[in-house]
Ligand code: PMP
């Protein structure tokens with residue numbers, strides 16, 4: 539048995555969603571939206587199935603989607619992409635990330651990652667033999683400690699991994715932070731891997747800037763997107779990536795043996811979405827902002843410390859006031875599900891470095907207003 543995987547616990551998202559079901563809790567834990575994406579995309583996907591698009595498409599993805607991905611990159615971030623050599627369609631960003639780690643890293647390489655981080659990065663990067671060098675974002679706004687970041691770069695550093703807008707915090711990396719990261723990548727000849735699955739989920743006057751759009755970065759940066767986030771179809775598991783062919787080539791070799799390809803019916807629908815449904819994804823930010831402001835206000839009134847954010851659909855709250863003696867974020871989140879009927883995600887598990895904070899939980903608020911209101915009522919009654 540593989541030592542790393544046989545000792546891994548089940549992901550916290552699965553654990554908390556199962557617990558939420560068992561206790562009929564309002565699930566503000568795992569990140570998935572109540573409101574689904576455009577109807578036309580569903581129609582195109584099902585029609586494509588009936589039109590005989592049911593055999594293996596090219597391992598790179600269907601040309602329509604790869605062309606749409608290239609147009610989307612240029613239109614939204616001003617980054618020109620050659621669809622034929624610089625795009626790849628993946629089984630969600632999750633498989634894209636795994637293919638990047640497997641295709642780009644060697645044993646002994648170091649990867650700088652910002653702590654806290656989305657849980658899939660850690661094991662997949664380690665399984666490729668690389669070591670993770672965590673750089674902890676500073677509370678309360680999850681800002682980048684620039685000096686610590688510079689000090690973390692060493693002779694073995696192969697890659698800096700960036701997730702903006704960020705899960706679990708909702709932080710958007712600022713231009714200053716991005717410029718500092720770009721400068722380090724260029725000076726030390728380091729690759730950047732950018733998980734930008736929440737690229738359109740931005741509000742409060744903030745703007746998402748892709749690291750790949752900065753001078754000198756297009757040739758050293760791979761950037762990932764997801765239809766799960768952009769079109770609120772998390773079960774479709776269609777993702778994409780753009781990057782220079784020199785980096786994409788070994789990633790494609792990993793992808794061809796991980797999954798080979800992605801259902802073509804869904805790819806066709808996502809191609810339509812990227813080309814024609816920008817109204818949908820551009821409306822996500824303003825809709826989410828209203829929900830966030832509501833939850834912020836209610837949680838603050840109850841005594842939660844709400845941490846600032848400008849993107850994604852997560853709100854991190856300080857629950858110190860509610861912790862019982864000896865209780866950490868995991869125990870609190872479980873108690874809140876079982877006794878209070880509201881489910882959150884404890885975020886200590888998103889940290890790789892020693893002594894993670896154990897007083898923070900994440901609320902996911904891309905939910906119907908009635909569900910958010912029900913959660914608030916339950917919190918009022920319980921806490
Ligand atoms: N990266 C981040 C930061 C995420 O939050 C998610 C959400 N699951 C993913 C990647 C994976 O995306 P997908 O569902 O497209 O695999």
Ligand code: GLN
Pocket residue numbers: 549551552567568569570705
């Ligand atoms: N990305 C989602 C979240 O952070 C969950 C994805 C998953 O369950 N693996 O909540």
